[in-house]
Amino acid sequence: MKVPExxxxxxxxxxxxxxxxxxxxxxxxxxFSAAASFxxxxxxxxxxxxxxxxxxxxxxxxxxxxxxxLSVSDLECGISFKRFWYxxxxxxxxxxxxxxxxxxxxxxxxxxxxxxxxx
Numbered sequence: 001m002k003v004p005e006x007x008x009x010x011x012x013x014x015x016x017x018x019x020x021x022x023x024x025x026x027x028x029x030x031x032f033s034a035a036a037s038f039x040x041x042x043x044x045x046x047x048x049x050x051x052x053x054x055x056x057x058x059x060x061x062x063x064x065x066x067x068x069x070l071s072v073s074d075l076e077c078g079i080s081f082k083r084f085w086y087x088x089x090x091x092x093x094x095x096x097x098x099x100x101x102x103x104x105x106x107x108x109x110x111x112x113x114x115x116x117x118x119x
Contacts (some may be wrong), residue, residue, distance in 0.1 A: 052103060
């Protein structure tokens, strides 16, 4: 089924305030959970440059929930039944989001600022 054109969200045009500059994301080994998933998506979609350290743990997220109604308690609950994770070419090479520019986390902001000042 084709989505009607009127239901699509159009990108913001530059004259309407679309940001077209460089975007930097700072990460460390303490970047976990939703922040690590965000970093993974940031990298996969080529949104900008990641500076710092590999995110902590494996980049994993869950989706596609099954919903249940518990009749005795009248509660509703959901559980994810799909797991998504980031893999490199080798399926044994599972890790967090990797930075484009690897520096210790304590130096990531300074590195980003130096890149911004150069442009």
